[in-house]
Amino acid sequence: MTVQLSFARFAWKNLWRRRLRTALTLGGIAMAIGAFVGLVGFSRSFEHEWLRMYQSSGTDFAVVQQTFLNTSVDESDGAKLRAIREVAQATPMILNLMDLTPEVNALAYGWKADSYEFDSLKLLAGRRFEDGKPEVMLGELLAESLHKKPGDILEIQGSPFTVTGIYHGGSALEEGAAILPIDQMQVLGSLQGKVTAFHVRLKPAPMGEPQDRYISRVQGEIQAALPGLRAVPAAERASNNQLVLLAQAAAWGTSSIALLIGILGIANTMAMSVFERTREIGILRALGWRRWRILMLIETEAAVLGLVGGVVGIGVGWAALRVLAALPKTASIVSASIPALLLAESLAIAMLAGLLAGAVPAWRGAKLSPVEALRHD
Amino acid sequence: MTSPVLEVRGVRKSYDNGRIEALRGVDLAIAEGEFLAISGPSGSGKSTLLQLLGGLDTPSGGDVLFRGEPLCPRALDHYRASKVGFIFQAFHLLPTLRAIENVQVPMLAAGRDGMNRAHKARALLRDMGLEERMQQYPNQLSAGERQRVAIARALANDPEILLADEPTGNLDSVNSARIMEMLTAIQDKRGMTLVIVTHENEIAEAAPRHIRIRDGRIHEEERRG
Numbered sequence: 001m002t003v004q005l006s007f008a009r010f011a012w013k014n015l016w017r018r019r020l021r022t023a024l025t026l027g028g029i030a031m032a033i034g035a036f037v038g039l040v041g042f043s044r045s046f047e048h049e050w051l052r053m054y055q056s057s058g059t060d061f062a063v064v065q066q067t068f069l070n071t072s073v074d075e076s077d078g079a080k081l082r083a084i085r086e087v088a089q090a091t092p093m094i095l096n097l098m099d100l101t102p103e104v105n106a107l108a109y110g111w112k113a114d115s116y117e118f119d120s121l122k123l124l125a126g127r128r129f130e131d132g133k134p135e136v137m138l139g140e141l142l143a144e145s146l147h148k149k150p151g152d153i154l155e156i157q158g159s160p161f162t163v164t165g166i167y168h169g170g171s172a173l174e175e176g177a178a179i180l181p182i183d184q185m186q187v188l189g190s191l192q193g194k195v196t197a198f199h200v201r202l203k204p205a206p207m208g209e210p211q212d213r214y215i216s217r218v219q220g221e222i223q224a225a226l227p228g229l230r231a232v233p234a235a236e237r238a239s240n241n242q243l244v245l246l247a248q249a250a251a252w253g254t255s256s257i258a259l260l261i262g263i264l265g266i267a268n269t270m271a272m273s274v275f276e277r278t279r280e281i282g283i284l285r286a287l288g289w290r291r292w293r294i295l296m297l298i299e300t301e302a303a304v305l306g307l308v309g310g311v312v313g314i315g316v317g318w319a320a321l322r323v324l325a326a327l328p329k330t331a332s333i334v335s336a337s338i339p340a341l342l343l344a345e346s347l348a349i350a351m352l353a354g355l356l357a358g359a360v361p362a363w364r365g366a367k368l369s370p371v372e373a374l375r376h377d
Numbered sequence: 378m379t380s381p382v383l384e385v386r387g388v389r390k391s392y393d394n395g396r397i398e399a400l401r402g403v404d405l406a407i408a409e410g411e412f413l414a415i416s417g418p419s420g421s422g423k424s425t426l427l428q429l430l431g432g433l434d435t436p437s438g439g440d441v442l443f444r445g446e447p448l449c450p451r452a453l454d455h456y457r458a459s460k461v462g463f464i465f466q467a468f469h470l471l472p473t474l475r476a477i478e479n480v481q482v483p484m485l486a487a488g489r490d491g492m493n494r495a496h497k498a499r500a501l502l503r504d505m506g507l508e509e510r511m512q513q514y515p516n517q518l519s520a521g522e523r524q525r526v527a528i529a530r531a532l533a534n535d536p537e538i539l540l541a542d543e544p545t546g547n548l549d550s551v552n553s554a555r556i557m558e559m560l561t562a563i564q565d566k567r568g569m570t571l572v573i574v575t576h577e578n579e580i581a582e583a584a585p586r587h588i589r590i591r592d593g594r595i596h597e598e599e600r601r602g
Binding site for chain 1: 428431433434454455456457458459463465469471472473474475477478481482483485486487491492494495496499512530534
């Protein structure tokens with residue numbers, strides 16, 4: 001057997017010699033990347049579910065006040081919306097987050113019984129609720145968490161509501177939600193005459209007018225007809241609402257701290273490794289290795305640490321997402337899948353973290369003089 | 378004398394802001410294919426001279442010339458990788474690599490392709506009588522075997538000059554004799570220039586040319602044959 005020494009093999013052997021230290025460093029970066037995948041995956045999944053919800057119901061616009069979730073849109077504005085020629089349907093809705101039991105949180109929607117948004121739901125059992133009655137429909141996931149079926153009573157804010165139906169929704173946000181008559185939501189929230197938003201479906205674009213130009217034109221018309229309100233295209237609303245932005249900020253903030261700790265871990269490992277190998281670096285320099293090659297060797301070791309830690313971290317993050325997707329408190333807002341883009345980002349961040357952490361030790365190693373390094377004990 | 382392959386002109390080397398003078402103006406020309414021994418007491422500057430000849434360090438004053446051209450500080454890596462091979466007293470093998478991998482390390486610097494590197498390393502170790510030991514790690518080899526691996530490594534890029542700093546300093550007499558036999562045989566067979574720094578008179582006197590250094594200057598020179 002002829003053993004062929006490659007640059008990568010050499011780098012790997014250097015890492016392998018201190019197995020425990022390498023494993024602990026990998027653990028650190030894996031936790032950091034795991035946190036990144038879990039948290040950012042959670043926020044992306046949340047955003048994705050919003051988009052799916054709008055897409056499945058065929059909503060083109062959400063008409064809201066400047067601040068999302070500020071339930072101060074007048075319900076009477078619906079008439080003005082419906083008067084716009086291009087608007088096919090405009091339905092009022094209220095959105096809130098409820099603590100249904102100590103263990104189960106759920107999104108709660110207030111809809112009209114004749115809302116077009118029911119078209120995207122599949123009724124699995126029971127019937128649709130009626131306006132003006134204390135009735136509620138439950139998403140499949142929520143019904144399972146609450147162990148409820150049609151005919152059961154669900155207490156919401158001290159009032160009994162009859163479960164009329166169980167539905168399958170177009171997104172996890174609907175699957176884990178409760179839908180009540182909008183008038184009941186107004187009573188529960190002391191919001192008489194107010195709604196969170198109007199969801200608007202447009203008529204098809206006229207022949208010859210491109211869809212994006214059509215959307216932009218109608219957006220202007222809605223905003224002109226309803227001063228002080230904003231017509232937000234569905235895709236934009238999915239990624240740019242306060243809940244999603246808050247989730248993204250929390251995810252990035254927390255994972256940045258975790259990544260910083262991971263980077264410091266690799267930097268510490270590489271700094272110790274360079275110090276311990278000073279004489280070996282001197283030998284390499286004596287044998288004609290250029291400074292940049294020494295730098296590359298140390299950076300390769302750091303990048304391998306980052307990359308392997310990243311792969312392990314993706315596994316950790318995926319497991320965390322699976323747990324979150326199974327927990328009653330979070331099942332309605334997260335799915336266990338990791339988008340390919342997030343995988344690529346995680347690996348790139350892990351490798352970049354390694355390179356960044358290895359930069360200073362690599363530079364210090366590369367600038368060693370061969371004679372001084374050879375003298376090092 | 379044929380044109381020198383290596384030459385030092387008025388070379389000085391000082392450390393610690395000039396407080397320590399290791400070399401105080403050395404002039405020396407080494408012919409191609411020559412076997413030169415440098416001896417002297419500890420601290421005389423003999424190892425410093427070898428380091429300057431090998432491009433491991435740069436002089437504080439004077440010039441080191443390779444084939445008549447001063448060594449350019451920017452090109453020292455290339456010079457070390459392609460023109461000289463080093464053998465050290467402490468062997469300086471890399472502990473994480475097998476013997477055959479250690480021999481390939483200089484070839485990585487020279488950019489030889491992978492299979493070529495492995496075949497060359499195997500052939501060199503076979504020449505050193507280490508065919509059965511090439512998969513061993515340095516800590517699994519005897520001192521004599523380690524030095525033979527180091528010689529194979531020094532020859533990896535077919536250098537023109539072999540520089541050995543106390544190559545037998547850590548060896549018993551049997552292994553010392555064997556290593557010296559190997560070095561002279563290599564020098565003879567390849568027509569290489571061999572410069573050995575030693576404090577052992579027996580080794581120094583075996584060289585056709587022998588210089589003694591004292592207090593940073595060439596104190597005495599002997600030629601034989």
